Amino acid sequence: MEVIELKFLLALLGYPPDYHTALSELRPTESRSDRNRACRQLRDRNLISCSEEIIQFKTSSAGQALLALETERIPVSPKELRLLKAGTTGPTTPGKALKGTAPQERQVLLDGLHTRGLIQAETQIKEVWLTPEGYQYLLKECNPSGNHTVSFNFLSNYINFLRTQIESYGALNGKAASATATSTMGTNHWPHSAKPNATDIVELVQTLDHELDTQNYLPLFHLRDAVQPPLHRDELDELLYQLQRQDQIELSSLQDAIAFTPEQVKAGIPQDIGGPLFFISLS
Numbered sequence: 301m302e303v304i305e306l307k308f309l310l311a312l313l314g315y316p317p318d319y320h321t322a323l324s325e326l327r328p329t330e331s332r333s334d335r336n337r338a339c340r341q342l343r344d345r346n347l348i349s350c351s352e353e354i355i356q357f358k359t360s361s362a363g364q365a366l367l368a369l370e371t372e373r374i375p376v377s378p379k380e381l382r383l384l385k386a387g388t389t390g391p392t393t394p395g396k397a398l399k400g401t402a403p404q405e406r407q408v409l410l411d412g413l414h415t416r417g418l419i420q421a422e423t424q425i426k427e428v429w430l431t432p433e434g435y436q437y438l439l440k441e442c443n444p445s446g447n448h449t450v451s452f453n454f455l456s457n458y459i460n461f462l463r464t465q466i467e468s469y470g471a472l473n474g475k476a477a478s479a480t481a482t483s484t485m486g487t488n489h490w491p492h493s494a495k496p497n498a499t500d501i502v503e504l505v506q507t508l509d510h511e512l513d514t515q516n517y518l519p520l521f522h523l524r525d526a527v528q529p530p531l532h533r534d535e536l537d538e539l540l541y542q543l544q545r546q547d548q549i550e551l552s553s554l555q556d557a558i559a560f561t562p563e564q565v566k567a568g569i570p571q572d573i574g575g576p577l578f579f580i581s582l583s
Contacts, residue, residue: 303448304329308338309347309438310454312430313461320429320532323350328454339425347434351534354394354410356422359387363418376418377545380409387419402571404534408541429532439465495530501539502548505580517552518580519560521567537569540580547583554578 307328315321329335342348359367363384366374374381379398383406386397394406401409413419430438438461496504504526509518527536543549553575554560554568568576 301444302338302341304334304338305342306442306444307450307454308335308342309430309434310450310457312348312428313438313457314453316460316464318429318529319434320427323425323428326428336425339428342434345433346431347437348428349431349532350425350428351532352423353407353426354414354421355424356391356393357383357387357397357410357414357419358391359384360418360420362416363413364388366418376413377409380413383409383413384418391422400572402569402577404537404569405541408538408545411538427532427534495535496527496539498539498543498546498548501527501536502543502582505549505582509582516581519564519567520569520578520580521560521564523580524567540569540577550581550583551577552579552581 308326311326311328312319312321315325323335323339326335328338339348339350343350366376367384367388376384379401383394383397386392394403394410398406398409410419410421414421438458501523505518505523508514508522508526509516512518512522514522524533524536531539540549540551544551551569553571554565554577555575565576565578568578570576
């Protein structure tokens with residue numbers, strides 16, 4: 301492992317309890333390009349995961365050809381159509397191309413267009429987090445050698461990380477490293493190792509609604525508690541937007557927050573206008 305990669309991991313340990321933060325918050329080095337390179341190398345080794353966002357795009361030749369079809373034959377949603385048209389004159393940003401739509405929803409729409417080859421996109425890493433494999437590496441496999449300068453702040457992060465594991469789960473006496481890594485990620489109500497997909501989310505919403513008797517009006521914080529981790533906030537939001545576009549669920553905003561705690565309200569999906577999307581209803 302390169303020194304910059306190790307420093308990146310140690311810097312990430314400064315954001316407990318789930319070791320998840322914006323890439324811009326990490327300062328393993330003064331060089332932004334070295335930081336981004338280390339981030340991608342660690343991601344390729346599955347020691348961290350990250351979310352990327354499209355910051356600029358333009359309509360591809362395939363997208364241009366699609367726009368040349370008759371309107372009723374174009375297989376895209378109205379918002380996707382607006383994005384495609386906005387990118388025909390050259391590179392543009394998501395905010396300029398689709399005003400009045402939540403940033404997370406814009407990203408979901410752009411990701412879909414990019415996957416289908418209808419746009420060319422420039423992306424940047426937005427958030428990073430430690431994976432179970434990263435936990436295992438730091439707990440069981442990390443064995444640096446050589447003479448290198450490492451900040452005492454990074455060393456403190458690592459010591460606190462180890463102390464947390466000892467205090468929470470004992471001295472890790474012979475337990476399988478993978479099981480330990482998964483359990484230290486936090487309280488996880490999702491019983492499977494694989495991340496839930498869209499179908500799982502629908503079934504889980506139905507189950508929670510029944511168990512909590514929320515009358516098909518499930519507050520979002522209940523779902524977040526159930527699937528985060530292994531899902532992260534932006535991953536769950538993307539699945540919810542996908543299900544809403546498929547008319548499997550409806551997301552409605554919170555109008556009166558007095559009945560909920562500030563933490564519960566923060567679990568909603570912020571909107572540019574109005575209250576956060578807070579309630580989930582099955583269609």
